[in-house]
Amino acid sequence: WPSYQYNWWALFSLACSKKTLPDTSDCLPLSQFPFEVCGGLTTGEFYTINVKNSPKGSNLKLLTSGSIEPNESLWGSQTTRFGGSRYLHPRVVGSSISSLQEGNDYPRSLQNKLRRSHRPKIIIASLTKNIEALVDERGEYQPSTATQVIFHREDDVEQLKKLCGLLLKHRAHFLFKHILGYNAMHSSISMEKSFLEHFPIPSGSLSSSS
Secondary structure (H helix, E strand, O other): OHHHOOOHHHHHHHHHHOOOOOOOOOEEEHHHOOEEEEEOOOHHHHOOOOEEEOOOOOOOEEEOHHHEEOOEEOOOOOOEEEOOEEEOOEEEOOOOHHHHHHOOOOOHHHHHHHHHOOOOEEEEEOEEOOOOEEEEOOOOEEEOOOEEEEEEOOOOHHHHHHHHHHHOOHHHHHHHHHHHHHHOEOOEEEOOHHHHHOOEEEOOOOOOOO
């Protein structure tokens, strides 16, 4: 993989496992497609937001890294800790479209992030053993800290689904472990924005324009 040919961990990991990186000569990096990779909430933003427990409502659902499974959200079925309390249905107070239009007390940069989160997107857990990602088709979730987010510039849900499918294939897990293994914390590996931007997309898998 040209983008990581001098990655010391990849050389070491592949040598130890007696394996080689898959052929990516027919691939283009994700950055050449109409997608944008962003981070979830920063630590400062995480402690700025107000959260309430609400199974229904128009406020964004707060989705933590631990609540992300391959093609599945555990929001509403697994409790989340926030500010010393546990929530089954955590929502970000003041994050509905109407609240953002009227204005709230959050910093402007955070308001912009909350507004953007109402768009369709892929949400990816940052600390994980294998890549865990899901498509938020309706823009229901606000990704918390330790997450990466991918938007399509034209909000094309079908393209997001195809990309998510590629990220959940065995080849992607293989690259994740052998390229980013140096980021391992215990048994989990930290996802990097640059890894996603350079992720090799096989020819013909995605549309280069909307």
